[in-house]
Structures are given as C-alpha cells and as structure tokens.
Amino acid sequence: MxxxxxxxxxxxxxxxxxxxxxxxxxxxxxxxxxxxxLTQKNQKVKTAEKLSKVFTRKAKRKExxxxxxxxxxxxxxxxxxxxxxxxxxxxxxxxxSNVLLTAKRLMLxxxxxNxxxxxxxxxxxxxxxxxxxxxxxxxLLLTSYSFLFSQxxxxxxxxxxxxxxxxxxxxxxxxxxxxxYRACLKINQSDTLQFKIGEAFFExxxxxxxxxxxxxxxxxxxxxxxxxxxxxxxxxxxxKYDSLQIFQFPDEEQEVLNYQLKFVNLSLMITEENLPxxxxxxxxxxxxxxxxxxxxxxxxKSLPYKSPLKAAVFSAIIPGxxxxxxxxxxxxxxxxxxxxxxxFLAYDNFKAEHNFRAxxxxxxxxxxxxxxxxxxxxxxxxxxxxxxxxxxAGFKLFLKNENYFxxxxxx
Amino acid sequence: xxxxxxxxxxxxxxxxxxxxxxQTDWQRWEKKEVSYxxxxxxxxxxxxxxxxxxxxxxxxxxxxxxxxxxxxxxxxPFAPTCxxxxxxxxxxxxxxxxxLMFADRFTRDSNLFKTLEQYGISVSGKLEDxxxxxxxxxxxxxxxxxxRQEDK
Numbered sequence: 001m002x003x004x005x006x007x008x009x010x011x012x013x014x015x016x017x018x019x020x021x022x023x024x025x026x027x028x029x030x031x032x033x034x035x036x037x038l039t040q041k042n043q044k045v046k047t048a049e050k051l052s053k054v055f056t057r058k059a060k061r062k063e064x065x066x067x068x069x070x071x072x073x074x075x076x077x078x079x080x081x082x083x084x085x086x087x088x089x090x091x092x093x094x095x096x097s098n099v100l101l102t103a104k105r106l107m108l109x110x111x112x113x114n115x116x117x118x119x120x121x122x123x124x125x126x127x128x129x130x131x132x133x134x135x136x137x138x139x140l141l142l143t144s145y146s147f148l149f150s151q152x153x154x155x156x157x158x159x160x161x162x163x164x165x166x167x168x169x170x171x172x173x174x175x176x177x178x179x180x181y182r183a184c185l186k187i188n189q190s191d192t193l194q195f196k197i198g199e200a201f202f203e204x205x206x207x208x209x210x211x212x213x214x215x216x217x218x219x220x221x222x223x224x225x226x227x228x229x230x231x232x233x234x235x236x237x238x239x240k241y242d243s244l245q246i247f248q249f250p251d252e253e254q255e256v257l258n259y260q261l262k263f264v265n266l267s268l269m270i271t272e273e274n275l276p277x278x279x280x281x282x283x284x285x286x287x288x289x290x291x292x293x294x295x296x297x298x299x300x301k302s303l304p305y306k307s308p309l310k311a312a313v314f315s316a317i318i319p320g321x322x323x324x325x326x327x328x329x330x331x332x333x334x335x336x337x338x339x340x341x342x343x344f345l346a347y348d349n350f351k352a353e354h355n356f357r358a359x360x361x362x363x364x365x366x367x368x369x370x371x372x373x374x375x376x377x378x379x380x381x382x383x384x385x386x387x388x389x390x391x392x393a394g395f396k397l398f399l400k401n402e403n404y405f406x407x408x409x410x411x
Numbered sequence: 412x413x414x415x416x417x418x419x420x421x422x423x424x425x426x427x428x429x430x431x432x433x434q435t436d437w438q439r440w441e442k443k444e445v446s447y448x449x450x451x452x453x454x455x456x457x458x459x460x461x462x463x464x465x466x467x468x469x470x471x472x473x474x475x476x477x478x479x480x481x482x483x484x485x486x487x488p489f490a491p492t493c494x495x496x497x498x499x500x501x502x503x504x505x506x507x508x509x510x511l512m513f514a515d516r517f518t519r520d521s522n523l524f525k526t527l528e529q530y531g532i533s534v535s536g537k538l539e540d541x542x543x544x545x546x547x548x549x550x551x552x553x554x555x556x557x558x559r560q561e562d563k
Contacts, residue, residue, distance in 0.1 A: 308547075330524040338518055371514020378515065378545040381552050389556040 158187050174200040191220045195227060202230070207238035218250060228256045232263050241267040258284050266399070270392050275300055296395055303387055308380040315376040319369055322376025326383045335372040339365055430477060436484040464506070472498055489530075490537040493520060499542040512545045531559060 154160070165180030178200050181193045198213030211234040217227035228249060235244045245264050249256055261284040268275060275281055281297065282290050306326050315322030319339040323332030342365030349358035456476060459469040475494055487493055496516055501509035519525070525538060533539035543555045 328529065330522045330526075331519050334522040335518045338521065367514050368518055371511055371516075371518060374508075374511040374547075375515030375518065375545070378512075378547060381547065381549050382544055382556075384549065385552040385556045388553060389560055392557075393560055 158184055162193075169196065169200060172203070174204050191217060191223045194220075195223050195230075198227070198230060202234055202237070207234045210234045211238070225253070225256065228253075229259050232260055236263050236267060241271050269296060269300055269395055296398070300391065303391060305384050305387060306380045308377040308384075311376040311380040312373050315373045319372050323372070323379055326376065326379045328379050331375070331379070335368065335375075338368045339372065342368060430481070433481045435481055468498075468501065468506075487520070488525065488538055489516075489520065489540045490533040490535050491541065493517065496540070496542060500545070503542055504546060512542070515545065516540070 161180050161184050165177045165184065168174075168177035168180060178197050181197050181200075184190070185193055185197075194213060194217055198210050198217070201207075201210035201213060211231055214227045214231040214234065217223045218231075220227065232244065232247075235247070241264075244260070244267055247260070249260075265281055265284060268281070275297065278297075282293070285293060311322035311325050313322075314325050315335075318336070320332035320334070320336035323329075323335060342361050346358050346361035346365055349355075349361060456473045457469070458473065459465040472494065480494060485492075489496070491499065493513070493516055497509060497513040500512040503509075504512075519540075527538070530538035530540055541555070543551055546552075
C-alpha cells in the first residue's frame with residue numbers, strides 16, 4: 001500500500017510542476033488523502049470478504065453484505081469507463097467536450113456521495129460539493145493538458161513515414177515499405193523513393209511492377225543510368241530473353257548498350273544450344289569477368305548430351321543397350337532379361353511345336369522389345385533435360401551469389 | 412448334384428457382390444477430412460460411350476479396376492500408378508504410342524533396383540513418373556524438370 005501511495009503522489013507532483021502559479025497546499029493535501037482513501041477502500045473490500053467467512057452470525061453477515069453492496073454500487077467502475085471513452089473518442093473525434101462533461105458530472109456525483117464526508121466530516125453541503133468540484137476539475141485539467149500535448153506530434157508526417165518506410169525496407173518487409181514510400185511520393189516527388197520502390201519490387205520477385213518503376217526513371221538525371229541497368233536486370237531475372245535483345249533505349253549511351261550486350265550474352269548461356277565463338281561472346285566483358293565466365297563457357301560447349309536416335313538404334317540391336325548408354329543400367333538389364341526370356345520361351349515352344357504358346361510368348365517378347373526401343377529414346381531425352389537443367393541451375397545460383405555483373409546499390 | 416450347383420452359384424454371387432462393394436486399403440486407412448458436400452469420385456467406373464474405341468478402352472480399364480486393382484490394393488511404387496499411366500498416355504497421344512510407353516513403364520516397374528535419384532519423390536511419397544517425360548518432346552521434358560527444380 002505504501003508503494004502505491006508513493007507512486008500516486010510522485011506522479012501528481014511531477015505533473016503539477018507545470019502549473020507553478022497556482023497555490024497548491026490545500027488542494028495537494030486533499031488529493032493526497034483522496035488517493036489514500038482510494039487505496040484503502042480496496043483493502044477494505046478484501047478484508048471484508050475475509051471477515052464474512054470468519055463470522056457466522058446472520059446479523060453481521062447482513063451488515064457485511066450491505067457494506068459490500070454499498071461499495072459496488074458506488075459507481076467507481078462507471079467513472080473509469082467514462083474516462084476511458086473520453087480518451088478513445090478524443091483520439092478519433094474532435095467533438096469530445098460532451099463526453100468529458102458527462103465524465104466530470106459523474107465524478108462529482110460519486111465524490112459528493114461517498115468521499116466528501118470522509119475527507120472533511122464537518123463541512124456543510126455546499127462546501128462538500130465545492131471541494132469536490134475543485135479536486136476533480138483539477139484532475140481533469142491535468143488529463144486535458146496531456147491531450148493537448150499529444151495533438152502536437154503528427155505521426156503521419158512526411159519525415160516519419162519516410163523513416164518508417166526505411167525501417168521496413170531494412171527489415172525486408174518490402175510490401176509495406178512500398179506503401180509508405182508511395183504515401184511519401186504523393187506529398188513530394190523524389191527519384192530516390194521511386195528507385196527504391198522498384199528495388200523493393202525486384203526483391204519481392206514482382207518483376208513486372210519493378211520494370212514499370214524503373215521505366216519511369218529513364219529520363220532522370222541522377223538515376224537514369226542506374227535505372228536502365230536495373231531495368232535490364234529485371235528483364236533478365238524475369239527470363240524475358242527475347243525482349244532483352246529487342247529492347248531499344250531512347251538515348252544510346254555506350255555503357256548501357258555494353259551492359260545490354262552483357263545480359264544478352266549471359267542469357268545465351270541458358271537459351272542457345274550452340275554458343276557463338278570465343279571472341280564474339282567475350283567482347284563486352286572485362287578481363288576479370290572473362291576469367292570467371294570461361295569455366296561456364298567451356299562447360300556449356302562440352303555438356304554430355306546423348307542422342308535419342310543413337311539410344312533407340314542401340315536398343316534395337318541389343319535389347320537394353322540404349323538404356324545402358326544413357327546411364328539407366330538397372331532398366332537396361334531388366335529389359336534385356338525380359339526380352340531374352342520371352343524370346344527363349346518362344347523359340348523353345350516353336351521347337352516343341354506348341355504353336356499357341358509360342359505365338360503368345362513372341363507377342364509378349366515383341367511388346368517388351370518395342371517398349372524398350374521407345375523407352376531408351378525417351379530416357380536419352382530425360383538425361384539431356386537433367387543435364388541442361390543442372391547446368392542452368394548452377395549458372396543461376398552463381399549469378400545470384402557471386403554478383404559480379406549486376407550493379408548493386410546499398411542505401 | 413443340385414447342392415453342388417447351388418454352392419457354386421452362391422460362391423459366384425458372393426464373389427461379384429464382394430467385388431462390387433470392396434474397399435481398397437487406401438480408402439480404408441487414409442486420414443480423411445469430413446466434408447458434407449457431395450463430390451464426384453475421382454476414380455469412378457464410368458463407361459465412355461462417345462466412340463467405339465473409347466468404349467472398348469474404358470471397358471478394359473474398368474474391368475481391370477473392378478476385378479483386379481480394387482482387390483490387390485495400392486501396391487504400385489510409382490505415382491501415377493501403372494494403370495493410370497496407361498490411361499493418361501493413351502489420352503495424351505494415341506493408342507500405339509501409349510501402349511509403347513506402357514511397355515517401357517512395365518519394364519521399368521519390374522526393375523528391382525529403382526532409385527529415388529532416377530525419379531524423385533512425389534507428393535504421395537512415391538516415385539514420381541508422369542506421362543510428360545515420355546512423350547518424346549524435348550521441350551516439354553525440359554519444362555517438367557525445370558518446374559521440379561523450382562519446387563525444391
């Protein structure tokens with residue numbers, strides 16, 4: 001209880017230093033005792049509850065229950081609710097004076113009824129009401145001052161939104177950062193924010209939106225060059241390799257064109273089966289980039305593709321040989337065993353002149369034989385697709401992790 | 412003589428009724444979400460009478476499903492299963508190519524040393540082996556493997 005009291009008093013004193021002019025001896029004492037009474041009353045409720053368990057007499061019980069009812073009906077709850085409503089409505093609505101007035105009226109009513117005679121038992125009716133008014137109007141003044149103070153800080157100002165947007169961008173919450181930046185752009189046009197929106201979309205993988213944002217900045221002085229390169233980057237990431245080749249920038253800068261050639265040549269690594277010659281391919285790259293890319297260039301030139309036709313022919317000559325050629329050893333051996341078994345059975349039955357059985361086994365043998373020829377061609381294609389996919393995945397991972405070619409900006 | 416005939420008759424009737432109301436292991440043991448909407452069964456026995464070829468094929472398929480597959484249970488190591496593979500293959504290409512594909516699938520199925528490396532795992536926990544891989548079109552095969560790489 002002591003701690004509670006101390007805190008109440010401390011809060012009141014610190015707040016009241018704002019109103020230095022007012023003489024504050026009497027009222028301070030009144031407030032003090034008021035807070036004391038409030039805390040004491042809670043204590044009383046608890047002790048009363050305990051007592052009710054101890055005493056068994058009916059009369060005393062009745063008295064206690066009456067006392068508890070009196071406490072409950074004193075309207076403490078109501079006042080706090082109305083105060084809370086006043087706070088909330090102030091936040092959303094300017095017209096709060098009515099709510100505040102009703103709150104004040106309720107407080108006064110409660111005070112006059114329950115507390116005034118505890119503080120000053122010898123006062124007249126008029127004086128009681130007066131003290132109540134003084135004390136609670138002062139409380140209301142304090143709270144209303146804090147309302148006034150809160151009104152001055154605007155959370156949705158340009159600077160605050162920008163700061164918040166930057167924070168979201170740093171924490172990789174790109175979609176909300178874009179919202180904040182767009183709200184800022186409505187107030188003040190800025191190329192940096194435009195570019196950042198584009199970058200945010202790029203990070204999210206929304207390449208269409210990103211390229212739109214970068215396209216808007218082509219005529220910008222500071223961000224013209226970098227936005228063009230970022231535009232090429234989004235086209236490359238979105239796998240629009242055709243539009244990379246065809247796209248023409250409004251003004252022909254040599255560096256930008258060089259970058260376009262770079263991206264086109266990188267895309268050839270993925271699309272084309274046969275790469276162009278060494279000198280033609282490495283023309284736009286610098287020496288350092290050449291040394292890194294050369295490994296991929298040579299690997300691409302000598303990828304271990306296997307021809308489906310060869311596999312089919314091998315299988316036609318020896319059943320299962322095509323599958324062994326493409327690397328599916330288990331399947332090749334089973335195909336050889338299956339066709340071999342049925343061929344032997346057919347041969348044996350023809351020899352023993354069991355014609356029906358013989359024809360049945362030749363049919364089954366032919367079924368497996370033809371299936372194997374078809375399947376070895378298919379398995380060669382699957383092998384090729386696997387090889388191609390593995391190379392592409394490795395190349396893309398390299399571009400993603402070892403970012404030598406694409407300029408990257410840190411804000 | 413009569414008793415024997417009646418016995419046989421009863422056995423035959425029992426067999427057909429059993430086949431008619433049989434429940435696969437899959438249906439019996441799978442955890443199911445309760446839904447109160449009436450839905451068409453995915454693998455219902457419907458006879459396709461749009462053409463003679465389709466009718467013959469659907470009778471073959473339904474016959475297999477009714478007499479063999481439903482009693483055998485869910486034993487195929489691949490997804491889709493061999494019978495579904497055959498149906499898909501014939502629908503996507505033609506009956507000759509589909510049969511060739513099925514023959515290839517049959518040999519691969521009888522291979523005892525199938526590896527995950529070769530096929531990859533499907534959603535149902537089986538070896539994934541769809542029809543797209545065997546249509547002899549390099550582009551569609553490439554697209555299939557690329558999409559699987561992205562799923563990873």
